[in-house]
Amino acid sequence: MTHIVRIFCAVLALCAAARLAAGQEVVFEEWHYHQPGDLLYDEGVHTAGVILEDFSFAIMVLDAEGKNTAIGAVIPGTDFQDSVTSTLTMTDGSARTLTVTGDQLRRERPKAPGMVSYSFFLSDEDVELFQAARDWTLQAGDQKATFPLAGSRIAVDAAREAQKISAGGPEVRDEWIATCDAAAAHPYDGESPVPGVAWDDMDAETATTACLNAYAAGDVLPRIRYELGRAYDKGGDSRAFELLTKAARDDHYPIAYNALATLYGTGTYTIRDLAAAHELLEQGTALGDMVSGYSLGRMLIERGTGPDEIERGRALLLDAAEAGYPPAQRIYGQWLVDGTLGAGDPLQAKSFLEKAALTGDASAAFALAQLYIGDSGLDPDPKAYLKYLKLAAKGGNEAALEALSLD
Template sequence: MTQLIRVLCAVLALCSAVRAGSAQQVVFEEWHYHQPGDLLFDEGVHTAGVILEDYSFAIMVLDAEGKNTAIGAVIPGTDFQDSVKSTLTMTDGSARTLTITGDQLRRERPKAPGMVSYSFFLSDEDVELFQAARDWTLQAGDQSATFPLAGSRVAVDAAREAQKISAAGPEVRAEWIAACDAAAAHPYDSESPVPGVAWDDMDPDVATPACLNAYAAGEVPPRIRYELGRAYDKAGDSRALELLTKAARDDHYPIAYNALATLYGTGTYTTRNIATARDLLEKGVESDDPVSTYSLGRMLIEQGKGATDDIDRGRTLLLEAAEAGYPPAQRVYGQWLVDGTLAAGDPERAKSFLEKAAATGDADAALALAQLYVGDSGLPADPRAYLKYLKLAAKGGNQTALDALKLD
């Protein structure tokens, strides 16, 4: 029951942010199963609930072991009552009323003025009645709130399914973690035990449910929090911001710094903030994440605006990421050695980096290699090498290469 009250109080703090328009959009008047990133979600329990337009809300909590279910509500009020009346109005208009008092009733004052909360345990039969009813009224003295139960059957059933996963034991948990890794791991996550999936190849319809089930299994590793955030982001789901924020700022998961920095750098799901993005990338570099190292190096060079120190450091970071084997860094470093972005051009050294990137399937690197052999880059013209790498780029889907082959 303490866990339930903690959930209720945390939600009240968020509701004040919703009033100010600074939190995520809230859907009122219909029950929902709460997933990671949702306003009413809390790790370690499975919940379904509804919020009214006056920010009263009801929430049903199922513990991870499947032993207890509780119902709680936050309603307007300033004084606690010794007992409350719980009334379910059934679809045929009949009413079922229960008085809860004494040790059966838990009272709490949430962190919001003019609101009080009451909660109590439910039997399995009570839960079935809630799912079958039309609405639920909780009355405490002169204060009351009536909550529609639309969507409660689907929402509570979803919470029960998640509860079953968490109660199934370590083998089931390991299976869902493996499924999440297989569908959403980053190919260059140094903490991941699997090869990973490129962004373009990731299917959010597969990755999201797999990672949600891994989450439901309990004891969430930071890697799974990051991978769920990545799956959300691929689906265009704004909950990615919260998941990636937790993975980076709370878990200090190395590659999550780059993912969160990307959201701030592009203004995705949040206000664009280049300074915040840079600070996050600095933390990623400190954590030895090659992806963050590449991103910060590129940022410093592209946005250095003539600042020699930034540009020199950017070149060092970009080279570090390239030598660590990160293909985009190898490709960009190679391209910039050719076009003079990195001071004097060095096509011979550029070739070695581009070859490494192209060998991993980087189609843009293969195209850059092909262009090295046209004859105006500093290397001798080589039609065979040009055609070889042009075909490799086309095979990887590079549109410029595909168009060039059509012309040839």
Template sequence: MPRSSILIALVSVATMGVSAPSFAQEITDCDRLAAGPADGDRIAEGVEQPDMDVEAAQAACLAAVAADPQNPRLLFQLGRAYDAAGEEALAIDWYRKAAALDYPAAFTNIGYQYEYGFGVPLDLVEAARWYRQAADLGDPTGTANLGSFHEFGKGVDRDLQEAARLYRIAADAGEALGLHNLGVFYFYGTVVDQDYGEARRLFEAAAALGRADAMSKLGYIYDEALGVEEDNVKAAGLYRAAAEGGDRVAMYNLALLHEVGEGVEEDLGEALAWFRKAADAGYRDAYNAVGLYYANGDVVDEDADEAARWYLLGAEAGDPWAMKNLGDLLTLGDGDAADLATGFDWTRKSAEAGLAEARTRLGVLYLEGIGTAQDDAAALGWFKAAAEDAEPVGMNNYGLMLQTGRGVAADPAQGFKWILAAAEAGNPDAMANAGQAYEKGFGVAVDMAEARSWMEKAAEAGDAFAAAWLAEHPG
């Protein structure tokens, strides 16, 4: 059984109950083979359950318990040996015997069994009750797990202050989850003042204890220069260590560094490999990233069907970009790749999820009647929503509809303001439209110098209309 549940959190101070006696007796084979690394009362180094020699541990602990049947440490370790073998019902029986003798770690493991329904019915309230008893006895892992329950309102009322207090206690005891989650609270400024330096200190301590998620967050701190100088080489090293430890966010971020060659060699093949690993690990944004490789034919052969398959995985996982890209593929493709109605639906879902670029695209679909009935008013509404999010194409399109009075009473001056904003944001079409507005006095006073200036900028940005205009209007 893993040592703790997964989470994130923050601050305060307090003292829990008094820890149980350490039971410092002669080390047995049961201790060597089945002690828990997170057990503060262990007398041997401890072994993680996936690394346990199950048969040897069970035999050694059965013999040790037979010789010393009231030693709760040995009872607990026998439970771990059964737990590692997947014999969860037997495991919890032995955990209960150890808990009856007030062995702190046993309460934590019973709480975990109830949290995930291992050997008992899943019951978050009961899990919280066992974690509370573990915390009262001073078990750091049980304390951190109870903190997570308060952070997310699992089996108890959501209480970030209490979560912070519990994380602080666990962190002060050197518990990895408490260190990580308290670091997250400092990183985001949850309940405490945001402090990247303190977050980094806590993540470093958690990373030293092997937490891949803490390594990943440290990488991000150096990648984004949050309270430190930017160091992409260090970020890449931390991402790699975290990725090799199974952290899917680190896999994704390492792929991004390989795409642009920051801190590592630029290598699209390596980037795609890490995106795939992140996707295989269930990281939502990675599906879209893999889909883009197939859509663009980078490293792999261009394959619209394969791109659509990856986009669909991301879209179904709730990624607005994957929804939009799937919608684009289906509404812009031809042959088997075209499915206008389905494409419209995915574009709409992306727009409703708040993606500004999707709002613009949805406006285009309504404007042109692609996958839906043509509707100027709906197009105008979606362009306006995108424009208010400062999306350049949306600003330009909204401005054009206002200028021309399509779907709304004409307002050339207001339309020009939106077009100019889009031009200043770098949109080539808007630059050309701004040039035309200055040339013809459409919503603004005629100014041929400004018209030429914007046409030159548009032409430099690759706008063919502006290049033709400049050829027809030599300076």
């Protein structure tokens, strides 16, 4: 019952302000299985529940070991009652009523005025009845709330499937962690043991399913929290903001700082805040994350307030380029050529752009082609120009495709 109490006490204040939560959309009147990032999600148990428009809510909690299931509700009220009446109204109109009292009943006062919570354990038979019923009414003296049970069968079954994963032991957990890594790891995550998947190659549905199952297995690694956030973001799921916030601010997972900074910098799922993005990139860079260092370098060059910041940005970009990060190689090479970094070395630009192009960076291949037109410090080379223009076009670069069509 401990998890139920924690959920009721911690979540009610969030529910009261749910409409203001960044990126959160509250769906009323229908049961849902709670996943990471959802309003009523609680790590370590598996839950399904429903929220009413007055922010009363009912929730069914399955423990990770599969031993206990409990039902509870937070309803309007000021005084506790010694007993409650639980009534299930079936689809044929018949009712099943029971009274819960004494040690069977848990009562808590959530951190919100005018609300009380009651909870109690259910048998397997009771769970089946809940899933089959039309609605559930909880009455405590004059206090009463009726919760529709639409969607409860699908939601509770999903919680049961997650419960099976968490009860599967270390081998099942390791299997799902490996599957999540394979589907959602960042190719340049210094903490990851796998090669990773480029953003454009990620399948959002596959990655999300794998990482949700890794989450359900329990003892969640910071890496898995970040990868689930990345999978959510790939699918345009606003829950990415909460997952990446936890991975960065709570877990201090290095590359998560860059991911969260990107959301703040673009105003994705939240209000655009460049100061917050800058702060996050500084933290990620301090932890040794190459991608954060690259992003911070770009920010300092593009938005720097003076020569010292621009010089620091150049150094950070160069570090990332020399470490083999293709976007840094491409940008550094391009900016050497176009003068953004001041007087540039065309041979150094050529070297970085070649390395990025060989990794499949179509934009780098196109920039490399431009070096061979002339006026770049390198001798014109029509064959090299055409070679890299075709490589860029093969990678889908629109400017290269247009140039080839004109040629």
